[in-house]
Amino acid sequence: MDFTDDQLMRYSRHILLPEVGGKGQARIAQAKVFIVGAGGLGCPVGYYLAAAGVGTIALIDNDTVEMSNLQRQIAHSMQTIGMPKVESAKKTFEALNPDVNVVAIQKRISKDNILDLIRDYDIVVDGSDNFPTRYLVNDACFMARKPLVSGAILRFEGQVTTIVPGEGPCYRCLFEEPPPPGLVPSCQEAGVLGVLPGVIGGLQATEVLKLVLGKGEVLKGELLIYNALKTSFRKVKVPKNPFCALCGESPTITELTDYEQGYCSM
Amino acid sequence: MAGDAPDRQINIKGLVCPYTFVKAKLAMEAMEIGQVLEILLDYEEASRSIPKSMEDHGQKVLKVEKVNDTDWVLLVRKDKD
Numbered sequence: 217m218d219f220t221d222d223q224l225m226r227y228s229r230h231i232l233l234p235e236v237g238g239k240g241q242a243r244i245a246q247a248k249v250f251i252v253g254a255g256g257l258g259c260p261v262g263y264y265l266a267a268a269g270v271g272t273i274a275l276i277d278n279d280t281v282e283m284s285n286l287q288r289q290i291a292h293s294m295q296t297i298g299m300p301k302v303e304s305a306k307k308t309f310e311a312l313n314p315d316v317n318v319v320a321i322q323k324r325i326s327k328d329n330i331l332d333l334i335r336d337y338d339i340v341v342d343g344s345d346n347f348p349t350r351y352l353v354n355d356a357c358f359m360a361r362k363p364l365v366s367g368a369i370l371r372f373e374g375q376v377t378t379i380v381p382g383e384g385p386c387y388r389c390l391f392e393e394p395p396p397p398g399l400v401p402s403c404q405e406a407g408v409l410g411v412l413p414g415v416i417g418g419l420q421a422t423e424v425l426k427l428v429l430g431k432g433e434v435l436k437g438e439l440l441i442y443n444a445l446k447t448s449f450r451k452v453k454v455p456k457n458p459f460c461a462l463c464g465e466s467p468t469i470t471e472l473t474d475y476e477q478g479y480c481s482m
Numbered sequence: 483m484a485g486d487a488p489d490r491q492i493n494i495k496g497l498v499c500p501y502t503f504v505k506a507k508l509a510m511e512a513m514e515i516g517q518v519l520e521i522l523l524d525y526e527e528a529s530r531s532i533p534k535s536m537e538d539h540g541q542k543v544l545k546v547e548k549v550n551d552t553d554w555v556l557l558v559r560k561d562k563d
Contacts, residue, residue: 219508228504234539238508 257343
């Protein structure tokens with residue numbers, strides 16, 4: 217890849233790293249990342265990946281920007297209240313880095329569109345805020361054999377894991393089924409520290425870049441749990457479940473399902 | 483080897499850190515193991531920092547020479563991809 221003078225300056229701190237270099241930066245420029253959700257997690261993930269020079273970043277979200285989002289959803293602003301979140305984030309990311317092609321998809325993701333939507337992308341990032349989407353994204357990524365960087369946040373605690381199809385457990389190996397609606401409080405009901413998605417989204421963006429570069433070790437078969445009140449990071453080993461309904465030896469889930477609504481959809 | 487003609491030459495006069503090393507590193511990446519890069523520069527600090535960074539990255543610095551009042555010439559052999 218021939219870098220322009222602007223690109224040499226913009227990416228100089230990457231190019232200096234032995235693990236990245238010009239070749240690694242070229243891989244980042246060619247990468248195509250699909251982000252589910254343009255909220256607390258999707259904003260910092262997309263922001264850092266745009267800064268890093270990821271060539272194509274798709275964002276899917278059906279919501280519009282509200283005042284209550286601005287405490288944590290850093291790609292949005294007073295100027296974009298009322299605008300679709302994906303358009304607001306696209307404006308922010310493109311203002312940061314014109315090298316990046318941001319694909320804004322203002323839709324609700326479903327079993328009928330997800331496989332078509334993620335087909336052309338290398339890596340999927342889950343920044344969704346509800347269980348039906350989390351399981352749908354996990355199942356679709358397993359079927360389409362796409363690496364998935366999953367993140368979740370609530371109150372003061374967040375978690376991250378990286379799922380590489382065929383190379384370790386899937387999300388259903390960790391948690392077999394979505395909890396019944398109403399059992400787990402949503403961010404809307406329980407609150408969330410505004411900076412928490414910045415930490416978790418930053419970790420997700422790091423996982424994405426390591427997958428793109430093929431360097432380091434990703435959180436494969438491990439769940440990283442961050443507690444902001446205690447300032448503690450805990451890594452839990454997660455074995456592959458041989459009886460997993462999706463990725464086990466005798467799978468019973470062979471097609472995508474849209475779970476019942478009734479979950480948080482903030 | 484030091485007496486041989488380099489396989490590639492770059493002129494990074496006018497550049498300051500870190501772009502001096504960024505340019506040198508990119509030139510090195512595009513070369514084969516065993517090939518020698520000649521770097522012409524006029525930023526004094528880079529005459530010390532580039533050889534150190536090249537050694538840190540596993541390359542072999544063959545020569546660091548001040549050739550006139552303003553310029554240095556470095557010869558670096560690529561030992562590591």
